[in-house]
Amino acid sequence: MLYSVKEGFAGLFRARLSTMVTISIITLSLLVNGVFLIFTINSKKVVDSIQDRIELEVFIDNSYDVVKTDQLRERIFSIQGIKNIKYISKDQAAEIFRQQFDQDIFEILNENPLPSSFQISLLREYRTSTYAESIIEKLKALDGVDDVVFRQDILVTFEKYMNIAYIVIMSVGGLLLLGSIFLVSNTIKLTILARLELINIMKLVGATKSLIRRPFVVEGLFQGIIGSSLAILILYGILKIVNIEVNNLIIINDEIYLILMVLGVFLGLSGSFLAIQRFIKY
Amino acid sequence: MVHLHNISYHYSSGAGLSSVSLAANPGEFVYLIGPSGAGKSTVLKLIYMDIFPERGHVIVDKFNSMKMKKRYIPLLRRKLGIIFQDFKLLYDRSVYDNVAFVLQVTGAKKKELKKRVLRVLAEVGLSHKRNQNPIHLSGGEQQRVAIARALVNEPIILLADEPTGNLDPVATEEIMRLLEKINVKGTAVLMATHDYQLVGGPRKRVLRIENGRLL
Numbered sequence: 068m069l070y071s072v073k074e075g076f077a078g079l080f081r082a083r084l085s086t087m088v089t090i091s092i093i094t095l096s097l098l099v100n101g102v103f104l105i106f107t108i109n110s111k112k113v114v115d116s117i118q119d120r121i122e123l124e125v126f127i128d129n130s131y132d133v134v135k136t137d138q139l140r141e142r143i144f145s146i147q148g149i150k151n152i153k154y155i156s157k158d159q160a161a162e163i164f165r166q167q168f169d170q171d172i173f174e175i176l177n178e179n180p181l182p183s184s185f186q187i188s189l190l191r192e193y194r195t196s197t198y199a200e201s202i203i204e205k206l207k208a209l210d211g212v213d214d215v216v217f218r219q220d221i222l223v224t225f226e227k228y229m230n231i232a233y234i235v236i237m238s239v240g241g242l243l244l245l246g247s248i249f250l251v252s253n254t255i256k257l258t259i260l261a262r263l264e265l266i267n268i269m270k271l272v273g274a275t276k277s278l279i280r281r282p283f284v285v286e287g288l289f290q291g292i293i294g295s296s297l298a299i300l301i302l303y304g305i306l307k308i309v310n311i312e313v314n315n316l317i318i319i320n321d322e323i324y325l326i327l328m329v330l331g332v333f334l335g336l337s338g339s340f341l342a343i344q345r346f347i348k349y
Numbered sequence: 350m351v352h353l354h355n356i357s358y359h360y361s362s363g364a365g366l367s368s369v370s371l372a373a374n375p376g377e378f379v380y381l382i383g384p385s386g387a388g389k390s391t392v393l394k395l396i397y398m399d400i401f402p403e404r405g406h407v408i409v410d411k412f413n414s415m416k417m418k419k420r421y422i423p424l425l426r427r428k429l430g431i432i433f434q435d436f437k438l439l440y441d442r443s444v445y446d447n448v449a450f451v452l453q454v455t456g457a458k459k460k461e462l463k464k465r466v467l468r469v470l471a472e473v474g475l476s477h478k479r480n481q482n483p484i485h486l487s488g489g490e491q492q493r494v495a496i497a498r499a500l501v502n503e504p505i506i507l508l509a510d511e512p513t514g515n516l517d518p519v520a521t522e523e524i525m526r527l528l529e530k531i532n533v534k535g536t537a538v539l540m541a542t543h544d545y546q547l548v549g550g551p552r553k554r555v556l557r558i559e560n561g562r563l564l
């Protein structure tokens with residue numbers, strides 16, 4: 068084991084040029100993957116903010132007084148999936164009307180016809196059309212609820228696009244990763260070709276397949292770590308600059324750096340493992 | 350210990366071996382002599398199971414070519430010492446590391462490793478050059494490093510394929526004396542060569558091969 072580590076480490080310096088090429092390829096692959104990941108995370112934030120706006124409006128029986136309205140609120144809260152309930156009084160409804168139409172409702176009618184209502188937001192995991200439907204059913208069955216308004220069509224369309232987007236993102240991500248593995252493994256293959264003599268001598272003196280492979284995989288691991296460190300540094304730098312130029316344009320979770328490191332290690336390991344495979348056959 | 354039973358083997362070119370049988374016993378010194386292209390290297394390749402016969406079978410120690418699984422080949426090779434005309438050394442590390450390498454890749458203990466490498470380097474007379482890169486050594490010295498590497502695993506037989514092919518007469522003489530010394534100490538030697546002048550001496554057996562057939 069110690070031998071493999073030493074040998075793998077020495078390998079980095081023996082073939083300096085191909086080591087640098089391999090590391091650059093890993094760094095590049097990770098940068099592409101990283102940018103893709105940031106793009107995905109940021110679109111998710113946009114999606115979440117749209118989903119936050121998905122609300123139900125529950126209109127309250129005109130005859131309900133403050134006490135009864137309060138009791139109704141309690142009953143609504145006991146339904147599963149409710150996150151938040153905001154009360155809109157008749158006066159507030161009239162004010163909202165005035166803001167939207169630039170006209171006072173009292174100018175049209177003598178009295179305020181707008182009912183008081185609850186604006187209800189749902190817990191995140193209940194924001195699907197199926198859950199929303201069952202919650203609406205339960206709301207409608209309550210005494211004191213006149214009507215429930217909900218833009219279901221928006222949610223359904225939104226869900227459809229989300230599913231398509233999900234499939235596209237997963238396939239693009241998968242292809243990117245496969246492409247990266249292929250690219251890295253082929254680059255490492257060039258390194259190995261330069262050291263066929265070493266492999267042949269190892270076979271001659273009776274090294275097992277796994278022992279021949281190990282130093283190369285260790286070398287791949289080192290290259291993966293160096294490659295991802297570089298990618299992390301570069302990405303961190305770029306994001307810093309962009310976010311200073313344009314105030315916090317891009318949202319970054321720090322986990323992305325961890326993901327890149329794991330990805331780099333994975334690329335180095337799998338790339339070298341695949342690359343050496345053909346050459347260690349007896 | 351090493352047996353070839355009625356071997357046939359042919360390359361795609363058509364050249365190869367036909368009905369070759371031979372044996373090398375423990376402690377023996379056997380010359381395999383014949384002109385270029387006769388099939389000497391092919392015989393050695395069959396013994397270290399780089400190739401497998403079309404007909405007949407090869408037995409080396411407890412390994413039989415007919416029942417051989419690929420994953421046993423490393424175990425077989427550890428029982429053999431092999432040297433070539435072109436030394437096949439690693440020029441990215443010292444003499445010591447060239448020899449230690451064998452024990453590292455076959456998983457020997459570190460303390461044992463050092464002792465064995467130094468002992469075998471002393472045996473071939475290269476203790477003082479252990480820290481040099483073999484590229485700075487003469488051909489004869491490089492072949493001695495290769496011999497040390499072949500011996501460090503204490504093989505049952507040393508296979509030498511034209512070991513003096515790249516050496517001047519003085520170095521050739523030196524290597525021949527070393528091989529003899531190793532043989533006297535108990536290691537069997539099978540040496541392939543086309544140099545008839547090298548062949549002979551007490552307690553040595555000579556096998557002649559021509560056109561893929563043993564004479």
Ligand SMILES: Nc1ncnc2c1ncn2[C@@H]1O[C@H](COP(=O)(O)OP(=O)(O)OP(=O)(O)O)[C@@H](O)[C@H]1O
Nearest residue numbers: 360361362364365384385386387388389390391543
């Ligand atoms: N890999 C190969 N593919 C095709 N033909 C081969 C191969 N290796 C050897 N041969 C042919 O097989 C015959 C025997 O080869 P071999 O290497 O055993 O001869 P040799 O006695 O060792 O000769 P030399 O003294 O030149 O080393 C030769 O005619 C050679 O051309």
Ligand SMILES: [Mg+2]
Nearest residue numbers: 389390391510
């Ligand atoms: Mg030959």
